[in-house]
Amino acid sequence: MSTVLYARVSTLEQNLSHQRTQAEAAGFAIDEVIADDGVSGVSTRLADRPEGRRLFDKLRRGDVLVVRWVDRLGRNYQDVTDTIRHFMRQGVVIRTVINNMTFDGSTTDPVQQAVRDALIAFMAATAEAQAEATKAAQRAGIEARKGDEGRYRGKKPSYDRKQYQAVLDLLVEGAGASVIAKATGLSRQAILRIRDDQAGAEKALAKWEA
Template sequence: MKGHNVGYIRVSSGSQNTERQLADIALDATFTDKASGKNTDRPELDKCFNHLRRGDTLHVHSIDRLARNLKDLQTLVDALKIKGVSVHFHKENLIFDASASSPMQELMFQMLGAFAQFERTLIKERQREGIAAAKARGQKLGAPPKLSLAQVAEIKDLALPGADKSAIAKQFGISRPTLYKILAA
């Protein structure tokens, strides 16, 4: 009995396009995550693993789409092979058959996985450098404040002992924890 062809697609953010991944592959089912590859805690990846059965083939556009960490990558592929599922990485043209393994493919897999992990480390380093440079320029980071300074002053005036804190929070469209942070500042 021939297994199913299952696709796993991942992009790092909701604004990225998934259309280029596995576009020309005939798939019986596809699972798409819009999440970072820094770890394996991804809802569609979990659904994909639960869906796969012995004899199926998992199609992934490239190694870095499955994981950005060599250890996670190796763990995922080994778990799939134990389950009887073959894995096909199209960009690298690597196929890990559940019933056999090639030492040369294992070496290529390890090297390419290490490069994916290295690339992730460089991305994080550039991100840290960018944040540090923005801070040095005096640029404010993060979401803009929800309340003006005048609103904060008004909240502090209204929040006298015994005042209804829930009503004040509701009046300004903030949560009670946010109100308490304002009062503590």
């Protein structure tokens, strides 16, 4: 039996080594890391990624697949739920670093199965919803750069691109505003503004990056 960490990054603001460090800090003894760098979790299924394919060939009954959160497997609802259920049928246990979730296909109790499956569905849906919100915000940012050249840009945001991305990542993981504020160094009010109007926050940031 082995414990494999699957890591994925799709932007410059994310970091592969941080995902292993975070997993080990949470108490996971990682035997091997399989990672995809610069791969979208929205448009590319896990089975179609260069390293993601290896998981389907490598993992065996009794192995543990560790991911930072389910969005590392993907941000498409159907792909994530299909992937997790496939591995559970193979006898692989999936564990998340964030929130310490465990998805195990060995249970035969129907109530436990129902709770597990509902949780998988909820987390996969959350990952896709966050991805859609991010795409909408990015489109708003692109339009802001196109249409506001030479115009008044308004008040400069209190956050930079790295902080903004960190806020989005923590929001999708279910962290509260106070926790995110402490982690990013931003005010709680700034976190709430980003949470409640992600498109507007992206647009304001894009104006000052142009």
